[in-house]
Amino acid sequence: MEEEQFLPKFMDYLRVERNYSDNTEIAYFEDIHDFQTFLNQQAIESFTEVDYLVVRLYLTMLNERQFSRTSVARKISSLRSFYHFLIREGVFSDNPFTYVSHAKKDLRLPKFFYNEEMEALFQVVYQNDEPLTLRDRVILELLYGTGIRVSEAAQIQLSDIDTAYQAILIKGKGNKERYVPFGSFLEDAIQIYLENGRNVLSNKYHKHHDALLINHYADPLSTRGIRYCLTKIIEKAALTRKIHPHMLRHTFATDLLNNGADMRTVQELLGHASLSSTQIYTHVTKEHLKTTYMKHHPRA
Known part of the structure; x- marks a missing residue:
């Protein structure tokens, strides 16, 4: 070579x-x-x-x-x-980076939305039943309700959704597939969106395909498009601190662990290849417990 x-x-x-x-x-x-x-x-x-x-x-x-x-x-x-x-490939005999030692990565705890912030976000997408608002409602319910990545949401096809078992086939990193369950809130949001949002736009622009999420011209919504929609939802909610759409995934994992879910289940739902990737959320939950204790216990 x-x-x-x-x-x-x-x-x-x-x-x-x-x-x-x-x-x-x-x-x-x-x-x-x-x-x-x-x-x-x-x-x-x-x-x-x-x-x-x-x-x-x-x-x-x-x-x-x-x-x-x-x-x-x-x-x-x-x-x-x-x-x-x-x-x-046989063009080199020794890896010069094998024994390189370097400082450990900075421990950056995942940021998440607090309950009142999530309520503000949901108020935005439930304020009316216009087609694009119905779509944004699905986006928010989907990302918070399943913890999937924005890029994974953009790939969902209608055929990937199994309403009988309330599960969605997700195509993750490295083309790895997994099923994630969803609840009644997302189920209702999808049903209303398909009938009164997606179908309306598809018929208006005479575009018919299998993508779940579409833009205002009824074309498949890209990863960038979903991030844009989320940014607009966040702006309308008038949240003051610096936030990012990926925080919905962090919030999903944090809320599960705070409410007693085991680490392995959260790992599988998130699609993490290694448990170590999921364990970072234990630091968040411990900090949450400490904050709650210091705030509410009379002897704190």
């Missing part, structure tokens, strides 16, 4: 064999491309000339440029995977 083929072949490997998402591929590409720029600045002509001392110099440069610990950890992980691929 020639040097100029290293990165394209690696990207093909991520896409075909690892089934990584477009966003993940972009992150890997940018990390490796930045490292290649650094090598050029150091007059190092090939990835195969990199050794442990070069890696340490690279980490020093990242530190001087004040990259966060999380960003550094991600770059190291990307480059370690890249060199592992080169070893597998």
Whole structure:
């Protein structure tokens, strides 16, 4: 394999064999491309000339440029995977990133909506029965009621919804599929939306397809479109603190754990490959318990 083929072949490997998402591929590409720029600045002509001392110099440069610990950890992980691929392809014998030690990632607790904030959001989507409001109602009930990712919501087809068992087939990261249950609130919201929202727009614009969520022209709603809808809901709710649509997923997990759900179940519902990804929410629930105790106990 020639040097100029290293990165394209690696990207093909991520896409075909690892089934990584477009966003993940972009992150890997940018990390490796930045490292290649650094090598050029150091007059190092090939990835195969990199050794442990070069890696340490690279980490020093990242530190001087004040990259966060999380960003550094991600770059190291990307480059370690890249060199592992080169070893597998027989163009390199040793991974210079194998024994690199770095500071642990910053522990950032997931932010979530409080009950009064969720009530304000739901008030927005239940204020009228216009077609797009009915769609926004489904979006909010769907993301909070199932904990799925925004990108997963954009992929839902009508055929994925099993009303008899109240479950939806979700296609997650790496094309992994899972069924998530849903309750009566989402069931009612979907039924009303299909009859008085989606069908109205589809017939108006003569567009017929299987996507659950549609835009105002009756085309499938994209991930970006869903985020835009959520941002507008949040703005209309007049919530004051800085918030993000992904907080609905965090709120879903936090509320389950606060109400006694076990970790394994939450892991499966969220579609986490590892339990360690779910355990971060235990820190949130512990903090919630502590705050409640300090606020309400007479001896706190």
